Amino acid sequence: MTADADVTADADEADADEADTEAAGSGAKPVAGRPGLLGRRRARRRVSTSQRRRRSSALVLALGLLATGVLWTLLAPGGNAASASDSNEAVRQGRALYLQGCSTCHGLGAQGSSTGPSLIGVGAAAVDFQVSTGRMPLAAPAAQADRKAPIYSDTQIAQLAAYIDSLGGGPEIPKVDDTALDDAALSKGGELYRANCAQCHQAVAQGAPLTYGKFAPSLDESTATQIIEAMRTGPESMPVFGDRQINEEDAVAVAAYVRHLTDAPSPGGFSLGKYGPVPEGLLAILVGIGGLLAVCLWIGARQKR
Numbered sequence: 001m002t003a004d005a006d007v008t009a010d011a012d013e014a015d016a017d018e019a020d021t022e023a024a025g026s027g028a029k030p031v032a033g034r035p036g037l038l039g040r041r042r043a044r045r046r047v048s049t050s051q052r053r054r055r056s057s058a059l060v061l062a063l064g065l066l067a068t069g070v071l072w073t074l075l076a077p078g079g080n081a082a083s084a085s086d087s088n089e090a091v092r093q094g095r096a097l098y099l100q101g102c103s104t105c106h107g108l109g110a111q112g113s114s115t116g117p118s119l120i121g122v123g124a125a126a127v128d129f130q131v132s133t134g135r136m137p138l139a140a141p142a143a144q145a146d147r148k149a150p151i152y153s154d155t156q157i158a159q160l161a162a163y164i165d166s167l168g169g170g171p172e173i174p175k176v177d178d179t180a181l182d183d184a185a186l187s188k189g190g191e192l193y194r195a196n197c198a199q200c201h202q203a204v205a206q207g208a209p210l211t212y213g214k215f216a217p218s219l220d221e222s223t224a225t226q227i228i229e230a231m232r233t234g235p236e237s238m239p240v241f242g243d244r245q246i247n248e249e250d251a252v253a254v255a256a257y258v259r260h261l262t263d264a265p266s267p268g269g270f271s272l273g274k275y276g277p278v279p280e281g282l283l284a285i286l287v288g289i290g291g292l293l294a295v296c297l298w299i300g301a302r303q304k305r
Contacts, residue, residue: 193254
């Protein structure tokens with residue numbers, strides 16, 4: 001209705017303008033009581049056109065904003081703000097745990113001290129390995145930290161790892177699931193283990209002594225994640241095996257092989273620590289030959305009677 005009225009008004013004004021123009025061209029005098037009618041009508045027409053343009057611009061702007069909102073809803077990545085908030089909270093909680101239980105040896109800023117090395121750049125994997133195996137926090141200085149029950153929960157360990165990782169990065173905690181272990185090539189893992197690990201950890205991963213009071217620990221209690229973390233971070237006297245030496249697939253194969261060694265049943269009975277022929281021969285000497293000597297002495301004692 002408004003648009004029709006505007007069109008009618010414009011048509012009337014145009015007719016009036018034409019009439020005024022003809023009157024002006026013929027030399028006729030303007031109608032009494034209508035001074036400046038042509039100018040007023042033109043002004044009203046300009047105002048009406050300006051209003052229509054503003055309404056059109058507002059409509060286009062509203063449609064543009066609506067389209068922008070729809071596109072943002074469809075294409076914007078979800079959960080980024082929540083993930084960043086969760087990460088920051090984990091770092092804050094980890095810093096509080098660090099200041100309480102680790103800063104005495106490693107310094108307030110993890111820069112290290114005379115009693116503990118710097119933790120800047122060691123990465124989350126090193127923290128997860130040391131703390132999840134109970135080696136850290138260390139109760140007292142020693143030649144080597146022993147494995148024991150961890151004093152932190154899994155959530156607290158993750159928070160500590162997040163804080164140390166925020167200081168300088170480093171190896172990340174590997175993600176190893178049962179499917180990856182089941183699909184791993186045990187033969188390849190065995191070759192790599194015997195070539196790189198058996199010299200210290202013994203052929204069946206039972207550990208062995210080293211020099212200066214140190215030792216290569218048994219891997220019976222180690223999880224697949226901890227095995228790969230040790231390979232990537234090189235705790236104690238262990239060398240670091242990077243991606244260029246042992247890639248992720250081969251690292252999982254080594255972990256699967258170690259778990260196979262430690263979890264495999266012993267069909268022959270007591271495994272004697274899986275140390276090989278030495279304890280088996282010792283047991284044969286002590287039990288077998290000792291038993292035979294005992295029988296011989298018993299027979300000789302009966303004959304004397």
